[in-house]
Amino acid sequence: MKATGDVTVVGAGPVGLLLATELALQGVRTTVLERLTTQADTIKAQMISGRTYQMLAMRGFGPAIDAASEAEAAGLAWRPTGATGHFAGLFKLDGLPLVMLTQQALERVLEARALELGVAIHRGVEVTSLDLGTDYVVGCDGGRSTVRKLAGFDFPGTDPTLTGYQAIVDLDGDLPRGWHQTPTGVYASGPLKGRIMTLEYDGPPTTREATRETLEASLRRVSGHDVRITAVHTATVWTDNTRQATTYRQGNVLLAGDAAHIHSPFGGQGLNLGLQDALNLGWKLATGDSSLIDTYTTERHPVAEHVLHNTMAQVALTRPDPHSRELYSLFRDLLDLPQVRDRVTAMVQGTDIRYDTGSEHPLAGTFVPGLDLSDGKGTSIALDGAEATVRPDGYISRITT
Numbered sequence: 549m550k551a552t553g554d555v556t557v558v559g560a561g562p563v564g565l566l567l568a569t570e571l572a573l574q575g576v577r578t579t580v581l582e583r584l585t586t587q588a589d590t591i592k593a594q595m596i597s598g599r600t601y602q603m604l605a606m607r608g609f610g611p612a613i614d615a616a617s618e619a620e621a622a623g624l625a626w627r628p629t630g631a632t633g634h635f636a637g638l639f640k641l642d643g644l645p646l647v648m649l650t651q652q653a654l655e656r657v658l659e660a661r662a663l664e665l666g667v668a669i670h671r672g673v674e675v676t677s678l679d680l681g682t683d684y685v686v687g688c689d690g691g692r693s694t695v696r697k698l699a700g701f702d703f704p705g706t707d708p709t710l711t712g713y714q715a716i717v718d719l720d721g722d723l724p725r726g727w728h729q730t731p732t733g734v735y736a737s738g739p740l741k742g743r744i745m746t747l748e749y750d751g752p753p754t755t756r757e758a759t760r761e762t763l764e765a766s767l768r769r770v771s772g773h774d775v776r777i778t779a780v781h782t783a784t785v786w787t788d789n790t791r792q793a794t795t796y797r798q799g800n801v802l803l804a805g806d807a808a809h810i811h812s813p814f815g816g817q818g819l820n821l822g823l824q825d826a827l828n829l830g831w832k833l834a835t836g837d838s839s840l841i842d843t844y845t846t847e848r849h850p851v852a853e854h855v856l857h858n859t860m861a862q863v864a865l866t867r868p869d870p871h872s873r874e875l876y877s878l879f880r881d882l883l884d885l886p887q888v889r890d891r892v893t894a895m896v897q898g899t900d901i902r903y904d905t906g907s908e909h910p911l912a913g914t915f916v917p918g919l920d921l922s923d924g925k926g927t928s929i930a931l932d933g934a935e936a937t938v939r940p941d942g943y944i945s946r947i948t949t
């Protein structure tokens with residue numbers, strides 16, 4: 549088997565940076581091209597799931613993530629205790645705890661490791677064309693991926709239906725903390741100091757700009773509270789178009805993260821999905837084994853499909869019309885049933901992922917938490933009187949009894 553040649557990763561977001569560290573760990577010469585000259589400070593994800601944390605800890609990122617999370621604790625208006633995430637704003641999930649960490653802090657941890665491993669990161673370089681030789685290119689360039697468009701990947705799905713804002717602001721007036729459904733939409737406040745989120749279901753955004761005036765008007769409409777926004781520190785407009793590339797590979801071009809799949813941020817799944825794409829792809833791509841690289845699509849595409857489905861369901865559940873409110877009440881009660889709660893928790897946290905390894909054994913294709921695979925290699929472990937072969941991404945590929 550011939551190892552792969554050089555790899556170019558387009559995009560220094562969290563997924564591109566993690567993929568670059570994965571490739572470098574395997575000895576692949578890796579270059580990252582990023583159009584921004586400095587890291588974007590736009591507010592996006594503020595936490596990672598327990599499973600993603602376990603996977604990053606497997607690679608030795610635990611102490612750096614813990615330290616970054618602790619350093620950011622002072623920026624929290626309150627500290628959610630035992631938070632395990634939500635489904636459609638129903639904070640009833642009961643699984644691995646979330647780790648509070650802004651996307652920017654995570655990117656800094658990943659970038660530091662990438663540089664340590666010798667990855668070349670070129671900022672201020674926008675990719676506008678693809679000149680394909682024999683080396684691999686991975687588009688980690690986000691939801692509006694240029695790589696995806698240039699390489700002609702199909703990206704079918706549904707159009708946007710709602711307008712969401714998320715921002716860090718200075719607020720004059722009282723706003724109850726946490727997540728709230730109202731007759732006109734949804735709003736949330738915290739846990740980051742000054743963080744607000746609003747959601748209105750009357751069509752897609754008409755502009756990508758979130759001004760002080762639009763944010764304040766939306767917050768007042770949805771919350772019904774007489775609040776004033778006096779300053780905006782960072783803001784994003786978001787929506788719920790839901791799409792996925794039909795394949796993650798076309799020849800030497802691959803996609804990972806938001807470039808491969810987009811959906812609403814309900815349940816905080818997008819970042820986790822992308823980071824786990826990177827952990828699935830890196831070691832496979834490093835081998836240069838074409839059929840192994842193809843298993844990246846066969847394993848990850850169905851995982852993203854589930855996330856696309858469940859985020860669409862969450863949009864439907866949170867709509868403010870009377871019929872959706874009834875559906876929401878019914879679903880809220882169903883979540884009190886342990887079986888339903890466990891199923892939904894596993895779905896949102898990705899702890900139900902089981903890759904098809906061709907083995908009937910119930911543990912084959914599942915993730916093994918707690919291993920040290922910081923050298924990027926797989927291992928063998930004793931498991932219930934059998935021997936399990938663990939892949940470099942921590943999933944069991946074979947069990948011999």
Ligand SMILES: Cc1cc2nc3c(=O)[nH]c(=O)nc-3n(C[C@H](O)[C@H](O)[C@H](O)COP(=O)(O)OP(=O)(O)OC[C@H]3O[C@@H](n4cnc5c(N)ncnc54)[C@H](O)[C@@H]3O)c2cc1C
Nearest residue numbers: 559561562563583593675689690805806816817818819820
């Ligand atoms: C409001 C909001 C809230 C969110 N909340 C959560 C949450 O709580 N939990 C969660 O898990 N996820 C959340 N997400 C989703 C999460 O932010 C994304 O899934 C994540 O950013 C995807 O990472 P990525 O690396 O694939 O893409 P991105 O973060 O978009 O990074 C892509 C990078 O590629 C660069 N780039 C783009 N085009 C080019 C080009 N042509 N040439 C060179 N570089 C290029 C960009 O500048 C960017 O740096 C949220 C998203 C939003 C918008």
